[in-house]
Amino acid sequence: MGKKGVLLVNLGTPDSPEVGDVKRYLDQFLMDERVIDINAFSRTMLVKGVIVPFRSPKTAKLYKEIWDENGSPLLYYSKIQTAMVQEQLGPDYHVELAMRYQNPSIPAALAKMKAGLVESIQVIPMFPQYASASTGSVIQLVMELVSKWQTIPPVSFVNSFHDNPGMIATFADNARKYQPETYDQILFSFHGLPERQLIKCDHSQSHCLKSADCCQTLTDVNKFCYSAQCHDTAKLIAAELQIPSAQYSVCFQSRLGKDPWVQPYTSDVLKQLAAAGKKRLLVFCPAFVADCLETLYEVTVEYGEEFRKLGGEEVQLVSSLNDNPQWISALVKMIKDNQGA
Incomplete structure (x- = not known):
């Protein structure tokens, strides 16, 4: 029998922090129709005419701040995760790493x-919460590529794992070393999305953003909603750490452009907390399985x-899942469970 294929896919990173490589990365990333979901002509004019030329030098400087002897932290930890998963799964599996944008590529x-003549392919987009611009984009590209093969093996996808017990436990354990109970407030800061993308994912067209608390509870109507899954992840981690609801806040970072994005914005929450006299914040970023620019x-x-400019004293980041053995075991279990192994 052939090996079972497992494809782990993260978002991507420039090949280097130099401006030319950052330009290529941003161009491929932002030209994705699921990332900037406007008509092709407007997207091309915006990305190639405005964002990439002006943003690339600034973004390159930021990448240089986090680049170290191991290169890109995202790629570094992704490679380690892949190697650890391969080791735990053993010779019956063929595990590959890919980035949706740049290298190593999905093709x-x-x-x-x-x-390698794999007998099946299981694709795991390494984004805990489903979003069309991340998980959806990976799934679409894989289906487009494999559909052109003359012989198509069984292909399966993990849609999301926002409530995976092992992932929740790992984030909680990573936080315990900082003694969460000693902080004034706990923040769960997720990557943001334009509100229009949430609305498009509401197949009922009757729930999304129709009320202030539409994302607070996961239901059959919003079970694929990115924001609702984010709130659920935060709720589960808080429960694992016995953090009362009043002691944590859910917010969204990385806003781009003037259109409304998922709220509240992290910057606004920081202002509110500083105004309330909060001094020390502990921050989770559970939209990422490896530390990165964000x-x-x-x-x-x-x-x-x-x-600190607002009067606060400390913002402490909780490390991402990275190469934590507990997370790797959870990922391996996820792979086996989804293949019925």
């Missing part, structure tokens, strides 16, 4: 699986500086 990873720079540096 290259699938080609390796095809050459955690290591945006939260630790930018939000840290912003909060």
Whole structure:
């Protein structure tokens, strides 16, 4: 029998922090029709004419701040995760890593699986909460590529794992070393999305953003809603750590452009907490399974500086899942459970 293929896919990273590589990364990323979901002509004019030329030099400087002897932290930890998963699964599995944008690419990873004569392919987009712009984009590209093969093996996908017990436990354990009970407030800061993308994912067209608390509880209507899944992840981690609801806040970072994004924005929450006299914040970023630009720079540096200017004292980031053995075991269990192994 052939090996069972497992494709782990994260978002992506430039090949280097140099401006040219950052331009190529941003161009591929932002030209994705699911990321900037407007008509093709407007997207091309906006991305190639405005965002990439002006944003690339600034973004390159930020990447240089987090680049170290291991290169990109996201790629570094993703490679380690892949190797650890392969080791735990053993020789009956063929595990490959890919990035949705740039390298290692999804086409290259699938080609390796095809050459390895895998008997099936399980695709795990490494985004705990489902979003069309992340998980949906990975699934679409894989289906487009594999659909062109003459012989198509069984292909399956993990849609989301926002409530995975092992993932929740790992985030909680990572936080315990900081003694969460000693902080004034706990923040769960997730990557943001335009509100229009949430509305598009509401198949009922009768629930999304129709009330202020539409995302607070996960139901059959909003079970694929990114924001609702984020709130559920936060609720589960808080429960694991016995954090009362009044002691934590859910917010969304990385807003781009002037259109309304999922709220509340992290910056606004920082202002509110500082005004309320909060001094020390502990921050989770449970939309990421590996530390990256959004955690290591945006939260630790930018939000840290912003909060101190507002009168706060400390913004402490809880490490992502990275190479934590507990997370790897949870990922392996997820793979086996989804394949009925």
